[in-house]
Amino acid sequence: MVGIHSEVGNYRKNNQDYVGYFQWGDGGIYVVADGMGGYAGGEVASKIAVDTVIAAFKEEISSAVDDDFIRKLVNLCNEAIIEKGKIDESLRGMGTTLTLCYLNKNKGIVANVGDSCCYILSRGEFYKITKDHSLVQAFVDSGNLTEEEAKKHPNKNIITRSLGTTDKVESDIYFIDVDKNDKIMLCTDGLSNHIDNDVMRDVLLRLDTKEAVKELVHMSKNNGSKDNISVMVFKGECQDDR
Numbered sequence: 356m357v358g359i360h361s362e363v364g365n366y367r368k369n370n371q372d373y374v375g376y377f378q379w380g381d382g383g384i385y386v387v388a389d390g391m392g393g394y395a396g397g398e399v400a401s402k403i404a405v406d407t408v409i410a411a412f413k414e415e416i417s418s419a420v421d422d423d424f425i426r427k428l429v430n431l432c433n434e435a436i437i438e439k440g441k442i443d444e445s446l447r448g449m450g451t452t453l454t455l456c457y458l459n460k461n462k463g464i465v466a467n468v469g470d471s472c473c474y475i476l477s478r479g480e481f482y483k484i485t486k487d488h489s490l491v492q493a494f495v496d497s498g499n500l501t502e503e504e505a506k507k508h509p510n511k512n513i514i515t516r517s518l519g520t521t522d523k524v525e526s527d528i529y530f531i532d533v534d535k536n537d538k539i540m541l542c543t544d545g546l547s548n549h550i551d552n553d554v555m556r557d558v559l560l561r562l563d564t565k566e567a568v569k570e571l572v573h574m575s576k577n578n579g580s581k582d583n584i585s586v587m588v589f590k591g592e593c594q595d596d597r
Contacts (some may be wrong), residue, residue, distance in 0.1 A: 357385075358564030360572050371397030372453075372543050372585035375405040377412055382459040384412040386586055389452040389471050389543040391447075391517070396449030400519050403439060405454045406434040412457075420457060421527045424594055425466045429453060429518070429526040436519035438527035450519035453526075454485060455540055458590065463531040463539070468524055469514045472547045474555065475531060476538040481556035484529050487544075488516035511548060512582075538564070539590050541569075550574045564588040580594030 357378075363370040371390035388404045390397025410588060411428050412420075423493050432453060440447040452469025463474045464532050470487040486492065490513040494500040502506065517523055533539070550571065568586045573586050 356564050357587065358566070358568040359587045360568040362572060362583070364580055364582055364584045366581045369395075369398060369582055370583045372400070372545070372583040373401035373405045373489075374541075374585050374587050375409050376587065376589070377409045379416050382416060382535045383589070384408060384455060384457050385539070385541055385587055385589055386453070387471050387541040387543060387587060388454075388518075388581070389469065389545075389585070390449065391451065392449030396446045397451065397499070399446055399450040400436050400451040401485070402434050404451050404518055406530075407432045407435050408453075408455055420459065420464075421458065422464060422530075424560075425455070425464055425528060426526055426572055427458065429466055430524060431467060433518045433521075433524045435553070437442075437522070440519065448520070450517040452514065452543070453518055456539055456541060458533060458539075461533050461535075462534050465512040465529040465531060466525050466526045469517050470547075471541065471543045473529075474540045474552075476540070476556060476559045477534060478536075479560070481552055481559070483552070484531060485580050486527065487514075489514045496530075506548070533590060535590075537590055538588055540586065540588045542586040544582065545580050545584035546571060546575045546586050548582070549578040549580040559588065 376385040386405045388401035390401030452471040454467040454471040457464045467485040470489045473484040491505045
């Protein structure tokens with residue numbers, strides 16, 4: 356079961372996030388993107404990224420999918436966004452984050468560019484799989500900021516890597532093992548910046564996927580999120596189902 360919710364949020368006039376998935380047999384591809392660049396540009400960039408990933412997997416869903424396939428696919432998304440900007444001058448300079456999770460039975464590959472996130476809930480423990488490509492994360496890595504200080508930093512929204520802004524893009528790749536009772540969550544920073552990990556964990560343990568995404572978005576809005584908010588939860592069962 357997949358729970359998915361994406362909305363404009365408290366303050367924005369349009370939703371530049373885009374979320375999608377495609378499932379088959381024992382596998383699936385799940386994608387979230389957070390666009391940027393002008394009133395319409397972000398919407399276009401994020402949709403191109405997600406649609407390009409899903410289209411590629413509709414053509415290739417065999418066990419031949421590996422990290423090289425994923426890296427090439429991310430660069431294909433990058434090229435598609437740049438080409439669209441060349442065709443339509445009003446969209447030039449648009450970009451987007453991209454975080455995806457490919458599952459094949461109990462194995463998974465996660466890729467990310469930017470600061471949209473992937474988490475996993477496994478055996479009651481909640482982990483962030485991805486690492487943000489952001490200015491604030493760089494400060495944390497260098498020891499100039501603590502994790503706690505980073506949460507409230509005024510430049511938290513500045514990212515250091517995105518699709519559509521350079522000819523080539525490097526994606527971070529993670530390999531995961533997935534139990535049938537695990538839950539995986541993808542979200543944009545409109546959610547992750549406004550809810551603590553322990554709160555997200557409790558919601559995912561307590562509710563099924565469709566109810567969990569609604570509750571998480573509601574909590575993020577109540578906590579003052581000023582961004583678009585998107586979240587997708589898939590794989591596994593809630594506590595009451597077991």
